[in-house]
Amino acid sequence: MPTACWARLREDVDCGIRRGAWYDTVSVGQFEISLAVHGQERTFSRDTFDIVATQPTRWTIVAHASNAAVIPARWARGYAVCPQCSMRQLPMGRPQILRCDGCNGLYEVAWEETYFDPDGGSNSGGYKAPRF
16 A cells, blocks of 8 residues: 555444545554544544555545434535545535635536445436526
């Protein structure tokens, strides 16, 4: 495994980190992974994470996170997570590119990803864009 990696939750579990967010890895072992979370090192079971060698550059769409703490009610059907700063944002409609309100970065949206989709399809079926 390369020295610099990024990891995000693969399963919809409540373990104190943001679903859909990519975290810098501190170390990756056979069974455990240590991540830099808000300036502190935290260790988790490796099998609950996706691990990539290059820093992601696309928004993750979290179509429906169960047991998520402290998210606005209007986000219950889904939200986007910035690949750079991990800020959550509610996309209006289905944009292909989205600017982050936190870091001002402009990134593509990974609508075709199967992140937390219980049926294994794309998130486009699980995410419901808000109507205003």
